[in-house]
Amino acid sequence: MTRPAFTLSIAVAAAFACVSGATPAVAGPPPPCTFTLTSPQVVQVAGGSAVTATLEPDQCGPPATPATSVACLQMQGDAVKRCHPSDGTGRAQVFFEPFVAGATYVATGRGCGAWIGQPPAPDCQLLGPYSAAL
Template structure:
């Protein structure tokens, strides 16, 4: 069996192969976010604290180790498990720990903690944010 190729089709096919090959040799110029977040964050489990004369549920969120990044925001949230509302959240800026309090404390209830941390990295600095949790505790 003899196959005849049109010379124009052969040139188009070879040109396409060259373009694809050249693209594979050069990295993309688009900035890609790293696969892992540049900072780790510590989210505490909900725990009971005494504020004045009142028992409350507290949650903290703080930056831990950062890989060349600068943390600029931490958010800690807590809610009563199964409650229809959004719960309570508090934000702190920079490398400071975010602390949120929930009251009234209900003994025997389950509380849910979540957090969000943001840092910048690169030149120019690019923001990277990630969530942590949920962490639950029956108190």
């Protein structure tokens, strides 16, 4: 009768040994900035209609600033993805032309913040995919 209890205690000890050897996850500081991405929408541009999406900084904790932002658009079923990087404000806007009525467009993006005086933080925020049948 003591044999099953002994075997069970060895199994439990082995399980704890495996767990205790694991490296605990360490939470780092929060990203310096958060970003928002708009869904694809039709806009009028010189010469006709286009689809656009915008990625821009939402909040940057002090002392932080937007570093890089990239907004991308793709027409579903099309291999071509169009991306555009941010301007000096951290706002990125991409246009997809020509607009094809009835097609579904997919917006994605990536926003990276930086602590002032530092390179962009490695924990960029990935946004999307947001799709819209236009």
